[in-house]
Amino acid sequence: MAETSLRERALRHLARRDHSRAELARKLAAHGSTEEIDEILDRMTELGLLSDSRFAEAWVRGKAARHGTTRLRHDLAQRGVPRDAIDAAIASECPDDEMTRARELCRSRFATPPADAREWARQARFLQSRGFAVDLIRKLLKENPDESA
Structure with missing residues (x-):
């Protein structure tokens, strides 16, 4: 009964969206033992339901x-x-390379290139919070708008 319940919980999670193995194991941890969870996840991996x-x-x-x-x-x-x-x-x-993605994101978020140091810092913080490298941000924000077209 517990195994069926655990399997059903796992299937319900996977029906909503894909999960990583560790993520699904964490979600199922409160409902079964480690051995039971590993067995269920191994079976789901074999069936191609978990990848x-x-x-x-x-x-x-x-x-x-x-x-x-x-x-x-x-x-x-x-x-x-x-x-x-x-x-x-x-x-x-x-x-696309990362520079192209950062440029498109910057264009969609900001109407104009940075005009002063305050705006430059604002745009740089935005791009950095999105996970772009600092050297890439510097290069992107220093380039002329005519060159990026």
Whole structure:
């Protein structure tokens, strides 16, 4: 009975969205023993219902336009995705380079390039909070608007 309940809980979570193995194990931890949870998760992995690489690809696909590579890596690592799955997902789902993504995000958020130091700092903080590298932000905010077109 407990195993069926645990399996049903796992299926309900996976029906809503993909989860990483660690994320799903954390959600099920209060409802069963570690051995039971590992057994259920192993079976779901065998059936193809649970996949860290599929989760990572979906996560990157959904967030890549708004976040830098650093933030994507951090978020996936926090969700327990292995490094090799993270690297593969970023390589396959981020066809544009990071500078192009940062430029598009900056254009969509800010109407004009920074006119003074205060505006420059505001835009830089925004891009940094989205996970873009500091050197990339400096390069992006120093370029002429005519060059980026």
